[in-house]
Amino acid sequence: MDIPYTVEVRRDTGLTNGKIGIWLFLASEVMLFGALFASYILIRVGAPSWPRGDTILDVPLATFNTIVLISSSVTMVMAWASLMRRRFGTFRIYMGGTVLLGLVFLVVKYFEYGHHLQLGEYPSTNNFLAIYYTLTGLHMLHVFGGMVVNAYFWGPGAKLWKTNPVWFTNRVEHSGLFWHFVDLVWIFLFPTLYLL
Amino acid sequence: MASDHATDMTSDHAVDIDKHVRVYITVFVALMVLTIVTVAISRYHFPVPIAVTIALVVATIKGSLVACYFMHLISEKKLIYAVLALTVAFFAVLLALPVLTYSDGYWIR
Numbered sequence: 001m002d003i004p005y006t007v008e009v010r011r012d013t014g015l016t017n018g019k020i021g022i023w024l025f026l027a028s029e030v031m032l033f034g035a036l037f038a039s040y041i042l043i044r045v046g047a048p049s050w051p052r053g054d055t056i057l058d059v060p061l062a063t064f065n066t067i068v069l070i071s072s073s074v075t076m077v078m079a080w081a082s083l084m085r086r087r088f089g090t091f092r093i094y095m096g097g098t099v100l101l102g103l104v105f106l107v108v109k110y111f112e113y114g115h116h117l118q119l120g121e122y123p124s125t126n127n128f129l130a131i132y133y134t135l136t137g138l139h140m141l142h143v144f145g146g147m148v149v150n151a152y153f154w155g156p157g158a159k160l161w162k163t164n165p166v167w168f169t170n171r172v173e174h175s176g177l178f179w180h181f182v183d184l185v186w187i188f189l190f191p192t193l194y195l196l
Numbered sequence: 197m198a199s200d201h202a203t204d205m206t207s208d209h210a211v212d213i214d215k216h217v218r219v220y221i222t223v224f225v226a227l228m229v230l231t232i233v234t235v236a237i238s239r240y241h242f243p244v245p246i247a248v249t250i251a252l253v254v255a256t257i258k259g260s261l262v263a264c265y266f267m268h269l270i271s272e273k274k275l276i277y278a279v280l281a282l283t284v285a286f287f288a289v290l291l292a293l294p295v296l297t298y299s300d301g302y303w304i305r
Binding site: 013014015019020023024027030031034035037038041042045054059063066067070071073074076077078081084085176177180181183184187188190191192195196 | 213214216217220221224227228231234235238244247248251252254255258259262263266267273274275276279280282283286287290291293294297
């Protein structure tokens with residue numbers, strides 16, 4: 001049985017089912033990260049002293065990663081816009097760029113984590129590092145998940161463009177919404193952990 | 197820019213998308229500038245409450261730009277706004293919990 005309302009919008013909601021689905025999922029994601037942010041506030045306010053992030057973490061590296069993630073959000077939205085303009089070749093370039101930028105982000109985080117672990121700075125070392133590893137680790141999992149989906153649409157999933165271009169465009173829009181959410185979370189994580 | 201875009205790929209819409217692409221580029225530049233501003237401000241060692249306020253205000257502006265333009269929230273359907281309004285309400289309660297904990301238990305007594 002075909003999934004209903006993947007291309008045409010429902011009369012009652014004015015939306016496709018996929019669009020409602022991804023927004024409900026993102027709402028649950030807001031609560032997930034919200035719980036961790038609330039934990040961060042609770043732990044920080046309750047601590048007798050709290051280190052400034054820039055005394056422990058690498059701000060230039062994190063700034064570079066912020067630029068990388070914001071750039072990937074632009075390439076993502078441009079990939080969707082390319083499909084809207086029926087330029088599949090351009091879509092491939094932008095979507096490939098998005099996946100590569102996601103990979104750059106993860107590689108930088110790998111070196112960042114590696115540096116801290118080499119110095120013996122583990123999640124168990126103190127509360128600051130515990131919340132740092134938890135928040136950035138969960139965020140990295142989201143980046144990885146988004147990359148897998150985007151890579152699928154860049155590669156094997158792109159076959160759908162030939163048979164049902166509107167559905168394919170909708171799917172790319174939905175994966176884009178998730179990717180922008182991941183960017184949005186980092187926009188708040190960066191100053192919270194690295195600069196304050 | 198909302199959901200009906202993906203179901204309408206006519207030439208009129210292509211022209212519309214061209215306009216939006218210019219907006220995306222503008223937002224990208226704004227996000228870059230605000231990132232530099234965030235880092236630059238952090239170099240001035242303001243007292244923690246002021247530093248937190250400034251950082252969160254700048255982050256909120258950046259987040260709003262991403263949500264409004266890249267996620268197309270500026271022209272979304274009412275149902276999406278309703279879902280997000282509910283989410284924001286619960287999110288606010290979640291963030292208020294630590295505050296309640298440090299208010300001598302007045303509100304939870």
